[in-house]
Amino acid sequence: MLLQGKAAIVTGAASGIGAASAALFAEHGAQVLAVDRPDTGLVAKHAGNNAIHALELDITGDAAPRMLIGAARDRLGGIDVLFNNAGVSSNALAEHMTDADWDRTFAVNVRAMFRICREAIPTLRQAAEKKGRARIINTASVMAFDTDYGLSAYTASKHGVAGLTKTLALELGKYRITANYVLPGAIQTGMTKASFDNEEIRKVWEKKAALRRLGQPVDIARAALLLASDHADFITGHGLVADGGLTLRT
Ligand SMILES: NC(=O)c1ccc[n+]([C@@H]2O[C@H](COP(=O)([O-])OP(=O)(O)OC[C@H]3O[C@@H](n4cnc5c(N)ncnc54)[C@H](O)[C@@H]3O)[C@@H](O)[C@H]2O)c1
Secondary structure, eight states: OTTTTOEEEEESTTSHHHHHHHHHHHHTTOEEEEEEOTTSOHHHHTTTOTTEEEEEOOTTSTTHHHHHHHHHHHHHSSOSEEEEOOOOOOOOOGGGOOHHHHHHHHIIIIIIHHHHHHHHHHHHHHHHHHHSOEEEEEEOOGGGTOOOTTOHHHHHHHHHHHHHHHHHHHHHGGGTEEEEEEEEOSBOSTTTHHHHTSHHHHHHHHHHSTTSSOBOHHHHHHHHHHHHSGGGTTOOSOEEEESTTTTSOO
């Protein structure tokens, strides 16, 4: 029970890594505010789990951070752990990347993440003052240090997540708020379904990883749990790679 008595926000919680994290955090004793866009099956996904409170919200909306943090205060009584996990991908060679795709990628992956962190800081400070610690965990990607064809917007956004998180760690450390990011490798989720449903593509990625398999959402949820737990008290500004050894080789 690594999160007994904690209040946690998890964004992108209707699917993949976010859904697994909301469930794992709740299993470890947290009250969880699970956030995702309307019409994503969020409520059904966590139906029957009394520790998970669903909030249907597009995090890119102007008022979204205020609504999200307000809901956490009302429904959970505060925030000990903020897990900014929602993300979108885009795929087009730079030459053909549209402004709309670039902006959509940054709106979710970086801008909304920043605006939610900013809004949450006073509440996280209250939790840290009272209980000795609070956490920000952001989902980046191994594309926070590598890249691939077609990923100019996605890779730039995930480098942005790393830069944002390190700066938050620096600024918030004095309040005993840690800020860390996870770097998932190739994980079987909604985002990668189209690729990994193709056996040929799946086998290539399985073979690339030292552990010879794709990651499952719970593999990343466990990495986030580690950073959320009290065991991570002296870890901040860190990027935790959870990729089964995908990026070991050059
Ligand atoms: N799957 C992978 O291989 C992989 C690898 C590295 C990083 N990641 C990152 O992991 C995170 C989770 O992705 P996933 O793989 O679980 O994909 P996923 O598509 O299964 O889940 C992402 C969730 O984010 C939600 N979301 C997107 N835009 C939103 C918005 N505007 N408001 C609220 N919710 C929104 C989606 O509705 C979806 O439920 C993302 O940040 C992604 O970039 C995934």
